[in-house]
Amino acid sequence: MDYGFYPLSLRERGGVRAFKKTQFLTVRSIYVGLVNVLSRYGCRFGHGWSKSMNSIPHLEIHLAHACNLACESCSHYSNQGHKGILSLAEAEHSMKLWNRRLIPHTFSLLGGEPSIHPDLPEFVLLARRVWPSAHLRLVTNGFFLHRHPALPAILQRDPNTSIYLSIHHDGPEYAEKLRPVMELLKSWVRNYRIRVNIYLSFKHWTRVYRGSGNIMEPFKNGQPRQSWEHCPAKYCPQLFEGKI
């Protein structure tokens, strides 16, 4: 569920002072819309026509496997000490194996926590080059966004992007720690008019295995079909080492 608290219409309310910027964004929006329509019919700018392109709703890539949080039953196993980051070169290689076959409607940059990656802004630029029509979504818990001062300007220049802030606890301590993140995002929305959505992850928490660390175990109820039907991960195909 999307708890957008700064929808696009609010971003673009800036009165006369913002007219020139708004006009620029409108031209960009028309361009991106045109690319979207043409891409649906298999036309790739700079790549000629292709009849074998398939549209898919969503594709994602994990930029960092570690996380600063340790949510119980993390489906990326970041709470189990999973580490490592993806290089830009590896990501480009993987993406280019697929960008002549698939057109994702939404391409998500996530992890682990993607803002741990020092090259996060460059990944946004790379994803845009590879998939010109996809909505680019940066999914983050937000705590390291302050390390990427170049990010908001990059997102501002590309209106088909959004930050998706996932909130992992509803307690007052968490809210207090999140306060500077919210302040930062409010300032980015105010100054760059980027799009930010809030996702209350704690409301949709699922247990995907039992236990933690060396006592972690899969469910053993012998109902793999039922598990598959309940698992939301089947809607989240990911690009990993060139495979999906």
Ligand code: SF4
């Ligand atoms: S914030 Fe996300 S990646 Fe990090 S531990 Fe929690 S669920 Fe896992």
